[in-house]
Amino acid sequence: xxxxxxxxxxxxxxxxxxxxxxxxxxxxxxxxxxxxxxxxxxxxxxxxxxxxxxxxxxxxxxxxxxxxxxxxxxxxxxxxxxxxxxxxxxxxxxxxxxxxxxxxxxxxxxxxxxxxxxxxxxxxxxxxxxxxxxxxxxxxxxxxxxxxxxxxxxxxxxxxxxxxxxxxxxxxxxxxxxxxxxxxxxxxxxxxxxxxxxxxxxxxxxxxxxxxxxxxxxxxxxxxxxxxxxxxxxxxxxxxxxxxxxxxxxxxxxxxxxxxxxxxxxxxxxxxxxxxxxxxxxxxxxxxxxxxxxxxxxxxxxxxxxxxxxxxxxxxxxxxxxxxxxxxxxxxxxxxxxxxxxxxxxxxxxxxxxxxxxxxxxxxxxxxxxxxxxxxxxxxxxxxxxxxxxxxxxxxxxxxxxxxxxxxxxxxxxxxxxxxxxxxxxxxxxxxxxxxxxxxxxxxxxxxxxxxxxxxxxxxxxxxxxxxxxxxxxxxxxxxxxxxxxxxxxxxxxxxxxxxxxxxxxxxxxxxxxxxxxxxxxxxxxxxxxxxxxxxxxxxxxxxxxxxxxxxxxxxxxxxxxxxxxxxxxxxxxxxxxxxxxxxxxxxxxxxxxxxxxxxxxxxxxxxxxxxxxxxxxxxxxxxxxxxxxxxxxxxxxxxxxxxxxxxxxxxxxxxxxxxxxxxxxxxxxxxxxxxxxxxxxxxxxxxxxxxxxxxxxxxxxxxxxxxxxxxxxxxxxxx
Numbered sequence: 001x002x003x004x005x006x007x008x009x010x011x012x013x014x015x016x017x018x019x020x021x022x023x024x025x026x027x028x029x030x031x032x033x034x035x036x037x038x039x040x041x042x043x044x045x046x047x048x049x050x051x052x053x054x055x056x057x058x059x060x061x062x063x064x065x066x067x068x069x070x071x072x073x074x075x076x077x078x079x080x081x082x083x084x085x086x087x088x089x090x091x092x093x094x095x096x097x098x099x100x101x102x103x104x105x106x107x108x109x110x111x112x113x114x115x116x117x118x119x120x121x122x123x124x125x126x127x128x129x130x131x132x133x134x135x136x137x138x139x140x141x142x143x144x145x146x147x148x149x150x151x152x153x154x155x156x157x158x159x160x161x162x163x164x165x166x167x168x169x170x171x172x173x174x175x176x177x178x179x180x181x182x183x184x185x186x187x188x189x190x191x192x193x194x195x196x197x198x199x200x201x202x203x204x205x206x207x208x209x210x211x212x213x214x215x216x217x218x219x220x221x222x223x224x225x226x227x228x229x230x231x232x233x234x235x236x237x238x239x240x241x242x243x244x245x246x247x248x249x250x251x252x253x254x255x256x257x258x259x260x261x262x263x264x265x266x267x268x269x270x271x272x273x274x275x276x277x278x279x280x281x282x283x284x285x286x287x288x289x290x291x292x293x294x295x296x297x298x299x300x301x302x303x304x305x306x307x308x309x310x311x312x313x314x315x316x317x318x319x320x321x322x323x324x325x326x327x328x329x330x331x332x333x334x335x336x337x338x339x340x341x342x343x344x345x346x347x348x349x350x351x352x353x354x355x356x357x358x359x360x361x362x363x364x365x366x367x368x369x370x371x372x373x374x375x376x377x378x379x380x381x382x383x384x385x386x387x388x389x390x391x392x393x394x395x396x397x398x399x400x401x402x403x404x405x406x407x408x409x410x411x412x413x414x415x416x417x418x419x420x421x422x423x424x425x426x427x428x429x430x431x432x433x434x435x436x437x438x439x440x441x442x443x444x445x446x447x448x449x450x451x452x453x454x455x456x457x458x459x460x461x462x463x464x465x466x467x468x469x470x471x472x473x474x475x476x477x478x479x480x481x482x483x484x485x486x487x488x489x490x491x492x493x494x495x496x497x498x499x500x501x502x503x504x505x506x507x508x509x510x511x512x513x514x515x516x517x518x519x520x521x522x523x524x525x526x527x528x529x530x531x532x533x534x535x536x537x538x539x540x541x542x543x544x545x546x547x548x549x550x551x552x553x554x555x556x557x558x559x560x561x562x563x564x565x566x567x568x569x570x571x572x573x574x575x576x577x578x579x580x581x582x583x584x585x586x587x588x589x590x591x592x593x594x595x596x597x598x599x600x601x602x603x604x605x606x607x608x609x610x611x612x613x614x615x616x617x618x619x620x621x622x623x624x625x626x627x628x629x630x631x632x633x634x635x636x637x638x639x640x641x642x643x644x645x646x647x648x649x650x651x652x653x654x655x656x657x658x659x660x661x662x663x664x665x666x667x668x669x670x671x672x673x674x675x676x677x678x679x680x681x682x683x684x685x686x687x688x689x690x691x692x693x694x695x696x697x698x699x700x701x702x703x704x705x706x707x708x709x710x711x712x713x714x715x716x717x718x719x720x
Contacts, residue, residue, distance in 0.1 A: 001069060005064070006065075010135035013121025019080055021049075095366055098294060178339070214312050237280050240304075265352045383707075403421040472713045474697060477706070489704070534587070609638045656692055669683045
């Protein structure tokens, strides 16, 4: 029989598994791969397949098995033969945390004791060190590290868990760490020396799999914020193990399952009331926590007296994470723990939160890419996302492959990183685009790349309105053809030239209609109003004819003159900013989403009170008048809860009415504001009370990190 197996079959020990299955089945034949599939020629196909499918490698995923009769005429016995060709399909797994057996090996006497690059066929980096397919050592960053005789024997031994493990290494032949400090370079016990520096209050940069982290102990967070210029934005915390993590957070069983999953994402968990956790995430109810995933992390914690560290991406804010030693040395710290293995594909840590039993990706990257979404559309397309929280996407052969998280598109180096990530994904999946999708906003930096790619491939440049792309991403995520979408976010360029962000769209992949939205508010000074959120309240007070004492009379006069010329904005994110400011939760925005994120802590403690019900006129939800009703006698948490619930309920009811009229079964929620738990619950409860089905994100990020998946789907539909 000739057998072809497709799926996640590269870099997971699949050919060794076939070999062992053949031995158990008493089969003769061969197994090889071409980078996209595994090919088996054998005299006992049924028996071999039965054995194989009953005992697959942990990281393998079989999607398709095809069989055809064949007269096998080879010799007795079974063998693994060399890979052939250059396949496509990105059939490799994402990076996977070091397994327990490898951790135990690093911490026990033996050849790999203390060796941080210890991995096996069941674990370790994959995507971040991959140069091309098929997944063989020469096409990874391990290609310049020849195996020593001992590793060679393990590699050739069918009974060894490193049989045909392409990145096998040991201290004799593999990569190595060194510690650089102002006093010199140390190759003797670099991890132990680093532990002493961190325990002593120092800051360091550590090079890992897909990039580098800045790290320090939790008691040094105030100094880290001062040095890094990051006054309020949360820091992620890596804990030694789950017992240590529970000392700082209160994960649910479902969150613990995510924390210990092979991808080891950062998970937002309810934080304990401690000085360290408040320092890590000021004003929030949650803190982002994760567990060690690389061998170096386990070795470092085995030498530290502290049980947790800040681990944040090593980069100037908004710029791509450092991957080279020179980039790391630009940041002035006390020590640099560096290694001599190249990082091929940069990947930040993935960030997730749970809404009920639903995983919501805030940032999808290390451990979660490559991955794909099925779509019943043929053709090739590329999509480049929006501006902030960028990620690209590549579509080919009925699948959409999002890239890893990229960053803020207007920052130095980010457009180049986006191009690098997109071209890498195009190469892996064999994409030659007929369409290139970009955001409708004329000022976004990645439009230049979009035009260049369209010209290079003779492809159509497709402009996709921001919130339509959000709605399309939700359709792809949920496997539906169309819906009425409630799209809530900060701002996106509307097709009428105003800024949108609180929209009801009746949409499918061919087009959309804007059927309802929030009342537009002037953004006085444009982007200035996004950071100086006093201006939002000033504009609202002016709309209500109310006094505002946040500015001097001279300043107020200037603002009043600017109002008629200001861009109008229907954004839910801006409404949340204004509520947060009005209730004293946040007076300025120092990072993306800060006022709304801090407001969520208030919403979690609030109860519904009368007087803050929202109403609509002609499909426009009137938000400004609610601010005139704020009563200082009411508890701030109740005011916040009642205002937000009133607005979301009214907008969702308008969406339900549109679904009744247009015949859509599904009513969806998308956009960055939909990460808010109270907003999501209010939406779901409102839709459930109707005859319609609520739809929320599970695999595609709710926010702008999911935009490119929707753009790609729209572009594919355009070229059919």
